[in-house]
Amino acid sequence: MMKRKIYNTLLVAGISAVCFSTVSVTAAPVDDTLVIDEEIEITTRTAPPEGHPLKEVISGWHYRTPETRALETDTFQNPGYLGIEQGEEIWNTVEGTEGKSCASCHGDASESMASVGATFPKWHEKMSKPVNVELQINYCRTENMGAEAYKFDKGGQKPLTAYIKNQSLGKPVEVDLTAGKMQAWFDKGKETYYKRTGQLDLSCASCHEKNNGNYIRADHLSQGNVNGFPTYRLKQNKLISLHNRFRGCIRDTRAEFPAAFSDELMGLEVYVTWRGTGLSVETPAVRQ
Numbered sequence: 001m002m003k004r005k006i007y008n009t010l011l012v013a014g015i016s017a018v019c020f021s022t023v024s025v026t027a028a029p030v031d032d033t034l035v036i037d038e039e040i041e042i043t044t045r046t047a048p049p050e051g052h053p054l055k056e057v058i059s060g061w062h063y064r065t066p067e068t069r070a071l072e073t074d075t076f077q078n079p080g081y082l083g084i085e086q087g088e089e090i091w092n093t094v095e096g097t098e099g100k101s102c103a104s105c106h107g108d109a110s111e112s113m114a115s116v117g118a119t120f121p122k123w124h125e126k127m128s129k130p131v132n133v134e135l136q137i138n139y140c141r142t143e144n145m146g147a148e149a150y151k152f153d154k155g156g157q158k159p160l161t162a163y164i165k166n167q168s169l170g171k172p173v174e175v176d177l178t179a180g181k182m183q184a185w186f187d188k189g190k191e192t193y194y195k196r197t198g199q200l201d202l203s204c205a206s207c208h209e210k211n212n213g214n215y216i217r218a219d220h221l222s223q224g225n226v227n228g229f230p231t232y233r234l235k236q237n238k239l240i241s242l243h244n245r246f247r248g249c250i251r252d253t254r255a256e257f258p259a260a261f262s263d264e265l266m267g268l269e270v271y272v273t274w275r276g277t278g279l280s281v282e283t284p285a286v287r288q
């Protein structure tokens with residue numbers, strides 16, 4: 001709407017690039033530390049893994065307003081926790097022909113799923129591809145419960161994914177690129193990341209690598225890290241899944257966007273998750 005209008009104006013004017021502006025005082029990521037419930041220390045800035053193009057890896061939290069940042073420091077204030085509670089309920093609910101819940105096999109998630117969320121996407125032998133938490137849930141539903149797979153963003157997919165990731169709150173993100181064919185998926189994802197697309201001819205890197213810290217319209221561009229997903233977006237008043245965010249960003253370049261969980265977006269998830277190596281899981285992060 002507003003966005004569309006601005007882009008249309010740019011296109012009408014025959015300008016193919018979006019204008020990025022640096023607003024002097026507030027442009028840099030803010031210097032602040034994130035501690036949740038005065039207890040859980042969150043790593044929001046860290047040294048990059050070898051081969052990373054940036055000098056420092058920084059969470060999107062640093063680019064948000066003081067009010068938005070504050071919401072994440074307190075689990076009672078953070079509206080994303082309603083989704084976490086929903087996820088816990090689903091975890092314990094029997095579904096499917098086998099008469100099982102997630103808890104029937106995995107027990108207490110705070111034990112069985114501690115740190116698990118920080119290691120996705122990971123190589124799945126039987127599916128012979130990398131899976132994210134969403135696809136692992138679907139796998140367990142169809143193969144272990146006799147239940148139907150959730151469709152993208154439907155049913156319990158977002159709350160259950162958020163619940164599992166939240167068990168790793170504060171744990172460092174780490175993807176194992178040595179398993180199976182992970183490296184090939186990483187390479188494919190990297191290609192997607194740098195490929196310019198759409199009528200605006202922008203790549204992920206145009207915004208999140210070259211221009212992080214700058215403003216695009218009213219948005220303070222972050223590095224586009226994924227450690228807070230699913231995130232609670234204040235604009236939309238709900239949890240937003242990672243592939244929804246990817247698709248939104250691609251749509252903003254006025255390109256066709258790939259299907260959720262397509263090979264293209266799974267490769268991208270492997271690569272972008274690696275870019276945030278060492279940041280703490282923040283799920284459910286609060287964003288604008």
Ligand code: HEC
Pocket residue numbers: 091100101102103104105106116133136137140141144145160164
């Ligand atoms: C009948 C037992 C069973 C049920 C029920 C079940 N799972 Fe699983 N789950 C497994 C097994 C076995 C594995 C490991 C091997 C695999 O992926 O097939 C697994 C793996 C996982 C993993 C990956 C763990 C890791 O260390 O990487 C997650 C996450 C998971 N399940 C979530 C769920 C959720 C959420 C539900 C409910 C929707 C569920 N499971 C229901 C048996 C089950």
Ligand code: HEC
Pocket residue numbers: 018059060061063193202203204205206207208216219220221222223224225226228231245246249250252253268272285287
């Ligand atoms: C036209 C600029 C633009 C392009 C191109 C773009 N994004 Fe974004 N992206 C944004 C804006 C604006 C936001 C919201 C503010 C922020 O966190 O940067 C955002 C947010 C994100 C976030 C959420 C960050 C967080 O902390 O929650 C992720 C992840 C992301 N983008 C990934 C990507 C990927 C992957 C691509 C390439 C497919 C991409 N973006 C392309 C503008 C862009």
